[in-house]
Amino acid sequence: SYELTQPPSVSVSPGQTARITCSADALPKQYAYWYQQKPAQAPVLVIYKDSERPSGIPERFSGSSSGTTVTLTISGVQAEDEADYYCQSVDTSGTLFIFGGGTKLTVL
Amino acid sequence: QLQLQESGPGLVKPSETLSLTCTVSGGSISSGSYYWGWLRQPPGKGLEWIANIYYSGATYYNPSLKSRVTISVDTSKNHFSLGLTSVTATDTALYYCARLPYNSGWYDGFDYWGQGTLVTVSS
Numbered sequence: 001s002y003e004l005t006q007p008p009s010v011s012v013s014p015g016q017t018a019r020i021t022c023s024a025d026a027l028p029k030q031y032a033y034w035y036q037q038k039p040a041q042a043p044v045l046v047i048y049k050d051s052e053r054p055s056g057i058p059e060r061f062s063g064s065s066s067g068t069t070v071t072l073t074i075s076g077v078q079a080e081d082e083a084d085y086y087c088q089s090v091d092t093s094g095t096l097f098i099f100g101g102g103t104k105l106t107v108l
Numbered sequence: 109q110l111q112l113q114e115s116g117p118g119l120v121k122p123s124e125t126l127s128l129t130c131t132v133s134g135g136s137i138s139s140g141s142y143y144w145g146w147l148r149q150p151p152g153k154g155l156e157w158i159a160n161i162y163y164s165g166a167t168y169y170n171p172s173l174k175s176r177v178t179i180s181v182d183t184s185k186n187h188f189s190l191g192l193t194s195v196t197a198t199d200t201a202l203y204y205c206a207r208l209p210y211n212s213g214w215y216d217g218f219d220y221w222g223q224g225t226l227v228t229v230s231s
Binding site: 031033035037042043044045047048049052054086088090094095096097098099100101102 | 145154155156157160168170171204214215216217218219221222223224
């Protein structure tokens, strides 16, 4: 079965760089997407097509892809970035949408 | 500004059918280049995709739920709906509707979400 694997948690101090990874077999053929979800809020798309940033998303959020792993990078982490982050992709047929298990980002 | 709003019963009995509607405002559901989707999140757990629909009626379903799920669209009312049959306690979740842009063969991610509606399955 097609799965996306994320680390359960990542911790960084304010001002540092946070990197959250997401790996799967099909990623080289399909794009990845990243969502930020704060408590009691709906998810927000922060990166699409591996590295594109939607309008309104701060420049400190960036995405990259290498082989079967995509990475969400948050540069100069701020307290407000503390949230759960989910990667999402699509299977090679383009009809099955999969989410990673989520990564809780803690800002120390 | 596009807005999506989920509506439906917050409590459903086991074995019955869950029915939700997502009303889209600030834009037309049939404007093209968009799929419309349902997703859910059990309390304290991660996100799960349920189904997508195009305004023309083309549908994609999560294979794990496909036998119990129906997604439909009513362009005259600018809304789309979800039906989930034979529910059990494991279907208790926050249900979201969302928009999914589709351009040149690629998706652009679920870019607009409703606030979510909690559905509890209990007798």
